[in-house]
Amino acid sequence: MKLAVVDDDPDLASYIQEAMREFGHSCDIFPTGAKLLAARRRDTYDLLLLDWDLPDVTGLAILGQIRSDPSDQTAIIMLTNQSDKDAITQALREGADDYIVKPETAPVIAARIEAVLRRTQQGPSKARFVDFGDYRFDRLNEDVSIAGQAVTLNSKEFALAVLLFENMHRPLSRSYILEAVWHADPHLPTRTLDMHVSRLRTKLGLRPENGYRIAAIAGYGYRMEQFLEGDPA
Template identity: 40%
Template sequence: MLEDDLLQSEMLAIWLRDAGHDVHCFPDARDFMRIVARESFDFFLLDSVLPELSGQDVLEWLRKDRNNDAPVVFVTARDAEEDVVAALNGGADDYIVKPLRHRELLARVEAVTRRGRTVGGEPLIEVGPYRFDLAHKQAQMDGLPLDLTEKEFDLAAFLFRNIGRLVSRGHLLEAVWGRNPMVATRTVDTHISRVRTKLELRPERGFRLAPAYNFGYRLERMEAEAGEDLATPD
């Protein structure tokens, strides 16, 4: 974790350690880069505003100079669209806007570190009222079969395997349609709309399939927000 605010760093470290993570805290970008250059980590939590290099600079170093593809959650006090899009386009897997919330932080970390982010893998996905049989490409909701096309099934299964994680349109295209230059990103939007309708992905059903600026989509499982702890922003 790269965070120059020591009080916030300590709070986040407690949250993450209580959730079973080993945490290494760095208040300085140079020290962080020196250690990361010789050690491996499962994921990174990067603050956007730092005394020397920015979080965006560190993110670019990780992705381009080190070719490090470990998941990155970008933490920012800036919620302007251009700042968020810059982080995502720079290689961040997700972002959280301060003030940070305990359960949200842990949920986002869990989402980006979850393994097996392609449609293949385990033969069965069961989340709430939804069941996806990957071997036979059959989907059910509340025990009843869903009438999905092959691509709708693949897209829905991918979203449920990455529940809580922000995924770009490009990532969705590659995962569901493969590296096909003839498929337009608008195809993703069309299929997202169909999946949302057929699976009834609405807050009153306990799920939300929401767009994120001009970047992509996130499937979220709705939970009560009351009583969550807040970390003080910079």
């Protein structure tokens, strides 16, 4: 999973970053709310560890801004020194998924993150078969069929297709996809992703009339979109 730590304490942020990497999570650090918001315009994060008190804005203000968009389902855990139960209750009511009172150990932080991701269903499904309309994906054999007709995809095409379908209507940045599918340097300039998207569009017939399409988001990445019967193409 790709995480962001938003905290102006560099020692604490680095501690969390290194600890989360040991638990298999990619983790970026931002010392201010403004830097986080700028990064979110070009990248995707599964979960934010958001400090209550930032130099430029409160964590609650950032929380409120993110939760004002109903389509933005990013998981958020508040990092706080607060012992005020009323304040913590307010954050949870305004959309925080959990909170951690600092300081805390790495195993506990990791466990809280994994629990939140399970609850918010950010983690990928582990079921062998995943169905989206006429599309069926078999994780075990990396097979895909459309209305019962087999379609041949290579391993990376299969992984990319499942990632996009499972994140329906969620914008995914290029760096997020490269890390998730290719485990590559997210800043590596490559047209590999674009070529794979083009192949998926052709092989899977991803067009509005077939119910799904991959939309390119200029300067950001891609999003899978579903069209229900009667929706304008």
